[in-house]
Amino acid sequence: MTFDEMTDVQKKYCSxxxxxxxxxxxxxxxxxxxxxxxxxxxDEELVEVSKVLGAHLGL
Numbered sequence: 001m002t003f004d005e006m007t008d009v010q011k012k013y014c015s016x017x018x019x020x021x022x023x024x025x026x027x028x029x030x031x032x033x034x035x036x037x038x039x040x041x042x043d044e045e046l047v048e049v050s051k052v053l054g055a056h057l058g059l
Contacts, residue, residue: 021056023049023052023053025039025041025042025045025046025049026045027041027042027044027045028040028041028042028045
């Protein structure tokens, strides 16, 4: 994106920032494997967040 395109996006969507709903994972943990850091999700929490996200998307 060009700088002008980025500022245009910011102008159009800045007001939407306060209306964005966020989903967070709380029960996972980090682990380094083969030199790469991974965040491992809790399986039960992943299922619950997936259900909420699916409902928001109408799936």
